[in-house]
Amino acid sequence: MRTLRARRAATAIVVVLAILAAVAVKLTSHNVPTGAATVQILVDSPSSELASLTQNPTPLISRAAVFAQVMTSQAVVQEIAAAAGVPRSRVTAQGPYSGAGEALDVITPAEARSSQLVAENAPYRLTFLAQQNEPVITASVQAPNAAAAERVANAVYTGVQRYVTEIQRQGATPEPDKVTLRQLGSAQTTTVNSGSRGTLAVGAFLGVLILGLLLILGVEGVRRRDRELDGLERELAAEFQAVANDTHPPRPLASTGERRR
Numbered sequence: 224m225r226t227l228r229a230r231r232a233a234t235a236i237v238v239v240l241a242i243l244a245a246v247a248v249k250l251t252s253h254n255v256p257t258g259a260a261t262v263q264i265l266v267d268s269p270s271s272e273l274a275s276l277t278q279n280p281t282p283l284i285s286r287a288a289v290f291a292q293v294m295t296s297q298a299v300v301q302e303i304a305a306a307a308g309v310p311r312s313r314v315t316a317q318g319p320y321s322g323a324g325e326a327l328d329v330i331t332p333a334e335a336r337s338s339q340l341v342a343e344n345a346p347y348r349l350t351f352l353a354q355q356n357e358p359v360i361t362a363s364v365q366a367p368n369a370a371a372a373e374r375v376a377n378a379v380y381t382g383v384q385r386y387v388t389e390i391q392r393q394g395a396t397p398e399p400d401k402v403t404l405r406q407l408g409s410a411q412t413t414t415v416n417s418g419s420r421g422t423l424a425v426g427a428f429l430g431v432l433i434l435g436l437l438l439i440l441g442v443e444g445v446r447r448r449d450r451e452l453d454g455l456e457r458e459l460a461a462e463f464q465a466v467a468n469d470t471h472p473p474r475p476l477a478s479t480g481e482r483r484r
Contacts, residue, residue, distance in 0.1 A: 237435030245428035249421070257414055258372035259365050262379055263407040266290055266358040269399060283358035286402065291353035291360050292318050294383055300349070303382030307375040309347055314375075316349040347375055359407070369414045376410035 266287040293299060295318035304311045350363040362379045366372035384404050391401050 233439050234436070237432060237439065240435060241428045241430075241432035244431040245424040248427040249424040257367060258369035258412065259363070259414075260369070260372035260376035260410040260412040261361060261363050262376040262410040264290075264360045264362065264380055264383065265405040265407055266360065267403045267405055269401060269403050271403075280358060284353075284356065287358040287360055288353040290383075291351045294318065294351045294360070294362070294379075295349075299383055299386045301382075302385045303349070303375070303378050304347075306381040306385070307378035309371075309375060314347040314349065316351065318351045347371070349375070349379070364410075369412045373410045373412040376412070377406075380404060380406040 266283050268283070295316040300314055300316045301311050304314045346367055348365045352361050352363070353359070354361065362376060364372045364376040364379075366375055387402060387404065390396075
């Protein structure tokens, strides 16, 4: 504290920089998505194989995995964006992982997903994941707010259904052979903690403040060490000079009697 009081000007500059950093973080964090939503889509048949004990649902489970991949395509995402009234350029999508990334295929509830949004920048992000033992696809959506996330999540079924219907029309698929999609309830939404921006601002303020004060203390410590070394060198030089003078003492003057002789 004594060092900081002695360097009031430098300390004041650090405090001002910390405040500016906090304000900058708070102003720029308004683009961070704050809404999350999840919705589930059932891949079924017209006769509902899940409702019949005589039909095997295994083919539907495989079909759901295929659909989860297809739903990330540009054509399907464009249909979803159109149904939600969102520009296509502001929507991105990712689907099930495979290979080394297969361990990431974990369904994240909306509440847990909301805490992950602070680190991401895309306005609208969709993630599709097919469940392993059921013909169900879980769609996770992040958006600038909860209402937008809910709107996009509820548009997933509409967009995918439009895409599938068009394919069935072009291929003249018989009615009994058509894939039937069903939305399992409305989207579940949540909002990121409203104090997240304040937390980021406080973190920026404390980070800049601590680093600045440590820098002042470090520089002052180096200066103090240099001054101590300079003083020590001067003391050693004086001692060496004194030793040198003692080694060669001046010759005493001759007495009057000795000079007469």
